[in-house]
Each structure stands twice: as structure tokens, then as C-alpha cells.
């Protein structure tokens with residue numbers, strides 16, 4: 001199993017130069033998870049052949065419009081398409097009021113169940129879990145309550161060594177227990193150590209999504225050693241004052257967070273509409289953290 005991220009929108013508040021507001025898809029097996037839903041996200045699904053019916057969970061970081069203005073359109077599209085399965089939405093509690101007033105004024109009653117879980121932006125916790133991943137909130141420092149999300153694969157089962165399984169004639173029914181790390185005891189009471197029957201599974205992967213935030217070291221312990229960090233880099237160094245007053249980060253600050261957290265790779269995003277060319281931001285980040293990359297819309301990144 002592996003996690004993949006498709007970037008659908010990489011810009012900040014104003015769409016510019018072919019770049020769109022924030023939205024990403026996290027792929028895990030056949031399941032898709034939507035992270036933020038800026039204006040036009042549905043059209044990005046179409047552009048990048050994202051199967052929207054595979055999305056069952058949506059995470060919204062905060063209620064600045066560039067992170068959720070595409071949501072009501074998506075919810076009503078699902079209604080028009082007669083979605084049957086529930087949709088789970090995680091966001092600040094006010095979002096449910098906003099959705100309800102929009103649906104009420106259009107006289108729409110959704111034909112599917114919208115399961116809403118309010119996010120507490122004052123306390124980090126695990127908000128979602130399925131058989132493959134867990135999702136924790138990261139408390140960010142922005143003008144309004146805002147969280148990031150830490151996606152972690154669950155620890156995999158151990159890999160069986162098939163020759164050894166044959167050699168010891170281990171019954172099929174015993175395999176799940178061995179995959180879970182247990183020794184095998186045969187009919188005569190002989191113990192065969194698990195280490196002789198299995199090898200280590202691949203290490204679980206992790207992805208941290210951090211948008212939007214002032215430079216904020218408090219997240220470092222939680223994102224330590226993640227495989228991929230997406231961090232907002234709204235501005236270059238020349239606009240550090242503007243970054244501070246708007247509670248955003250520069251590319252260099254994003255790279256400093258990546259370096260201090262010893263992440264494997266940094267993806268920069270949430271760019272200001274003032275930059276047509278993003279080389280300046282990339283170069284500033286690379287001076288601090290060489291394994292930095294610009295988030296490109298439509299591109300899928302292996303975590």
C-alpha cells in the first residue's frame with residue numbers, strides 16, 4: 001500500500017496564472033480523501049480524471065473562502081447524481097450553518113447522508129481512522145482557527161516467507177496470526193519463531209498538510225520525519241512583513257520547518273497571486289532545504 005497526493009489547486013486567495021485555490025486528493029488504495037475544496041475543485045476533478053464518487057471523506061482546514069468555496073457546488077452535484085452512500089465532512093462547526101443556509105435558500109434536501117464532524121482548532125487529536133490510515137489535526141497559527149492534517153498509514157502486517165511456510169507445513173488458518181507477529185507452535189509443541197517465518201513489512205508512510213499558517217514551530221514534534229510535508233509558502237522573503245501581518249509563511253520559513261522536522265521531502269504551495277514565476281520561492285526554499293519542490297496542479301506525488 002502507498003499514499004499518493006494529487007494537487008488540484010496550489011494558489012492562495014485569488015486564482016492566477018492558471019493556478020487555482022487549495023484542494024488536494026489523498027489516494028489510499030481505492031479510496032480518495034479530499035483535502036480542502038477551493039472554488040472550482042469540481043472542474044479540477046474533471047481536468048485530472050478524479051473519480052469523485054470514490055470520495056467519502058472531506059477535510060476542510062479553515063473557513064477562508066479559498067479553502068471551501070467549492071464545497072456547496074460539490075455537495076449539490078452529488079445530490080443531482082443521486083449519491084446513495086454517506087459523505088463525511090470534517091471542518092469548523094460554522095461550516096454546517098453555512099451549508100444549511102445555502103441548501104435551505106435553494107430548497108434542496110440532500111438525498112444522501114452528510115455526516116458532519118466539527119473540528120476543535122484548540123486541541124490536536126485523531127479525528128478519523130479506517131483500516132488503512134489515521135488522521136490527526138495539526139494546530140496552525142492563522143488569522144482564524146485553522147488546522148492542518150497529518151495522515152499516517154497504519155502499520156502493515158509482516159510479510160510471510162513462503163518457502164518457510166511450506167517447509168513447516170503451516171496450515172492456512174494460522175497465517176493471519178503469524179502475519180500479526182506471533183510464533184507458530186506445531187502439533188508436537190515445537191515453537192517456530194516468527195522471525196524465521198516472516199520479514200519486516202514496509203515502513204508506514206506519513207503525509208502532513210499545513211495550510212495556512214504563520215511560521216509555527218509548535219507543529220514540529222508532530223510532523224517529525226514525515227515522508228512528505230506540504231507547507232504553505234505564500235510569499236518570498238521580500239514580503240516577509242506581509243506574511244507576518246496576514247499570518248502566512250514565506251518559502252524560506254516553510255523550508256526551515258521542513259529542515260527542523262527532518263522531513264524527507266517538502267512540497268511548497270498556496271502561492272500569492274503576485275508571483276507569476278515561482279522560481280524565486282523555490283530557490284529561497286532550496287537554500288535551506290534542498291529537497292523542496294513546487295506543488296504543480298495535476299501532478300501526483302508518491303508519499
Ligand SMILES: [Zn+2]
Nearest residue numbers: 062064142212
Ligand atoms: Zn487562510
